[in-house]
Amino acid sequence: MNEVTRVIETNGVQIKLHLGDCVAGMREHLSDGCVDVVVTSPPYNLGINYNGYNDAISREHYLGWMGDWAQETKRVLSDDGSLFLNIGSKPTDPLVPFQILRVMNQYFALQNVIHWVKSIAIMKSEVGDYPGITQDIVVGHYKPINSGRFLNDCHEYIFHFTKHAKTPLDRLAVGVPYQDKTNVSRWANNGADLHCRGNTWFIPYETIKSRDKERPHPATFPVELPKRCIRLHGVDRARLVIDPFLGIGSSAIAACSLNLPFVGFETTPEYFEESCRRVEKFLSGQSGELVFL
């Protein structure tokens, strides 16, 4: 494949998108330890219908390839950098995230496990007399599964890997306000009404605006997901953000929105073009957010 590189400059910050394989690309374009945040979602090998990528290779081959990718990522990651790895599964193959975890653990320490909650049901009767909750709440979107055996799959993992499990985090950058305001003065946050959000992150897909538009990619995450990961790592400590599996550029848009330099790799020309288009659209002031289910 001929490598194509698109460089987009904004506010003195460079967004570099490469059409090509991420392992070869990282080897060629990224020096040792130059990356502070990797936020990515590789193919899960669940038979998803990608445009050009075979998502149903043998499990052995797949896990071996995950190791190749992890090794190169370790080389480019700084000593106190963060790798946020988003992995999902499917009901008939729920082990994939854990198999990947074992491979990744040969290269990285698992510092946090975050659950990306796509949809949640909160029953009024279960929370009792709670301020603001006046009725049953069912929010978010997921792909319904028609099955007598399996539950609808409403979450994915975000494994937070680091080199030594000692990477400092900016927990309050993604913090949430106290429900009980008497806690504001009780805890030492300089009087800020903010505390750690915890490891269950409700991030819904963007709402549908146009049902007749064709889905440009079968497996994206919302821009808010990489954005929250980068902010948790600490924007001040993020010299360079990368996504080895760019897809249609959700992480690139997240980095742009935080004014951070970014490098991405994608092997499928259509997805690569779409990511360039979305970043440019985002920078021109129009939203680059996806609007489909």
Ligand SMILES: C[S@@+](CC[C@H](N)C(=O)[O-])C[C@H]1O[C@@H](n2cnc3c(N)ncnc32)[C@H](O)[C@@H]1O
């Ligand atoms: C799960 S998708 C990522 C979606 C992305 N997070 C988004 O929101 O658009 C994984 C992507 O990796 C790409 N890919 C597969 N093998 C690759 C490789 N060796 N190097 C770079 N990209 C690859 C696939 O074409 C696919 O678009």
